[in-house]
Amino acid sequence: MAKKILFIEDEMRLQEVLGAKLKAEGYEILAAMDGKSGLEIAEKEKPDLILLDLILPKMDGFHVLEAIKANPSISVIPIIVLSNLESGKDIERCLSLGVRSYLAKTNYSLEEIAQKVSEVFK
Amino acid sequence: MAKFLDSLNIVKQCRRYGVGLWQCPHFLFLVMGAIIISSIIATYLTAQWFFTEPQLIALIVLVVAAILFVIGHIIVSSFERVAEASLAKSEFVAIMSHQIKTPLSIIKWQLNLLKEKGIKIEDSEAKKFFIHLDEENQRMIHIVNDLLELNRIEDSTIFLNPSVFSLKEIIDEVVGRRRKENLNTNVSFEVKTSENLPLVFADKIRTRDVVSHIIDNAIRYSINGGKVAIILQGVPKCVCCSVRDEGIGISKEDQKRIFSKFFRAESVYKYQTQGLGLRLYLAKAIVEASGGKIGFTSQEGKGSTFWFTLPVPKNNLIGNNYQ
Numbered sequence: 001m002a003k004k005i006l007f008i009e010d011e012m013r014l015q016e017v018l019g020a021k022l023k024a025e026g027y028e029i030l031a032a033m034d035g036k037s038g039l040e041i042a043e044k045e046k047p048d049l050i051l052l053d054l055i056l057p058k059m060d061g062f063h064v065l066e067a068i069k070a071n072p073s074i075s076v077i078p079i080i081v082l083s084n085l086e087s088g089k090d091i092e093r094c095l096s097l098g099v100r101s102y103l104a105k106t107n108y109s110l111e112e113i114a115q116k117v118s119e120v121f122k
Numbered sequence: 123m124a125k126f127l128d129s130l131n132i133v134k135q136c137r138r139y140g141v142g143l144w145q146c147p148h149f150l151f152l153v154m155g156a157i158i159i160s161s162i163i164a165t166y167l168t169a170q171w172f173f174t175e176p177q178l179i180a181l182i183v184l185v186v187a188a189i190l191f192v193i194g195h196i197i198v199s200s201f202e203r204v205a206e207a208s209l210a211k212s213e214f215v216a217i218m219s220h221q222i223k224t225p226l227s228i229i230k231w232q233l234n235l236l237k238e239k240g241i242k243i244e245d246s247e248a249k250k251f252f253i254h255l256d257e258e259n260q261r262m263i264h265i266v267n268d269l270l271e272l273n274r275i276e277d278s279t280i281f282l283n284p285s286v287f288s289l290k291e292i293i294d295e296v297v298g299r300r301r302k303e304n305l306n307t308n309v310s311f312e313v314k315t316s317e318n319l320p321l322v323f324a325d326k327i328r329t330r331d332v333v334s335h336i337i338d339n340a341i342r343y344s345i346n347g348g349k350v351a352i353i354l355q356g357v358p359k360c361v362c363c364s365v366r367d368e369g370i371g372i373s374k375e376d377q378k379r380i381f382s383k384f385f386r387a388e389s390v391y392k393y394q395t396q397g398l399g400l401r402l403y404l405a406k407a408i409v410e411a412s413g414g415k416i417g418f419t420s421q422e423g424k425g426s427t428f429w430f431t432l433p434v435p436k437n438n439l440i441g442n443n444y445q
Binding site: 011013014017018020021055084085086087088089091092105106107109110111 | 216220223224226227228230231232234235238263266267270274279280281
């Protein structure tokens with residue numbers, strides 16, 4: 001069965017393009033445009049991986065991360081943060097909350113992101 | 123000399139910071155000095171005439187102290203304003219860069235996808251433009267990243283992520299890529315490594331940036347081609363990497379400022395216009411933050427050698443510590 005990936009990102013065009021790439025790689029994509037609905041989908045669908053942006057409407061990525069880690073039924077789901085926030089403080093905060101990797105969107109090509117995703121499932 | 127005279131021109135200095143004379147620290151310091159000197163003389167003279175009335179002397183000293191206190195306060199608040207302006211600038215750069223990065227990521231990923239889908243562009247000119255789009259977008263990403271890195275260095279919020287790795291692998295990777303890109307130029311590359319070279323302990327991604335900056339400079343200055351020789355050797359507690367080119371070299375005048383922020387040598391203006399003049403400044407900051415050193419020697423017309431060192435891991439925790 002195809003692995004389910006939840007992509008929480010408020011930028012429609014980024015959703016479309018990365019979603020298309022990952023679908024082509026054979027994954028099932030669940031999309032959320034804000035932090036709150038992202039968390040709800042994560043609780044309901046229990047995806048195999050979450051790709052998370054940090055600056056999000058309704059509930060920011062840090063709060064989503066904290067809520068996921070506080071909920072035992074979804075706390076083990078691996079999370080990759082995809083953000084253009086690159087301050088040491090933000091990276092440290094995410095790593096301390098147990099994210100798998102922290103990728104700056106502009107510094108990675110679609111292929112490299114797909115590579116990182118496939119590494120999670122190895 | 124001209125610079126020294128310039129520094130004495132208080133009005134010009136104040137105008138540079140965009141503040142009025144009575145808010146300018148340079149001018150206020152001068153006023154404070156004048157008050158201190160004249161008050162010492164005045165107190166001395168008054169004390170001679172009115173030595174029977176010590177209360178009067180005490181009153182004069184008190185008044186002078188009060189005036190100095192007020193001036194001191196104005197100076198401190200003008201420094202505060204400067205610090206606030208610097209903070210606001212950093213925040214502005216951080217917010218703007220983040221805003222710019224979103225469309226840059228969209229363009230980058232969409233171009234990636236188009237390339238992967240192998241869209242059919244028969245027209246060779248259109249194909250060329252497509253490649254240029256990708257390259258120019260990447261260039262903008264580099265500029266924004268450099269500005270952000272500068273911001274982090276200036277705010278001391280740079281977050282190094284050190285690990286143990288092989289510097290030779292990084293050099294081989296960067297040189298391999300540059301070899302491909304410079305196939306049609308007269309620049310050739312040579313990499314020499316001493317035996318049993320230890321691994322280094324530093325931020326891998328940033329080290330790759332430093333290596334790229336220095337090798338790119340060597341290529342850029344090799345206007346008439348020539349060899350770019352990279353030598354890796356162990357030195358006490360460090361690994362040293364030196365990059366020698368046979369290019370145009372750096373003039374004595376420019377050598378003094380080569381690691382300054384936004385500095386671009388005269389020769390760079392003459393031969394090419396790209397770049398912010400940040401790369402060597404960033405390279406120096408990164409190498410030094412990693413516990414290494416950086417320097418260069420250069421002779422105009424003959425070429426330059428840039429070198430940097432990176433520390434080896436303190437404890438040989440990793441079994442095979444050699445590359």
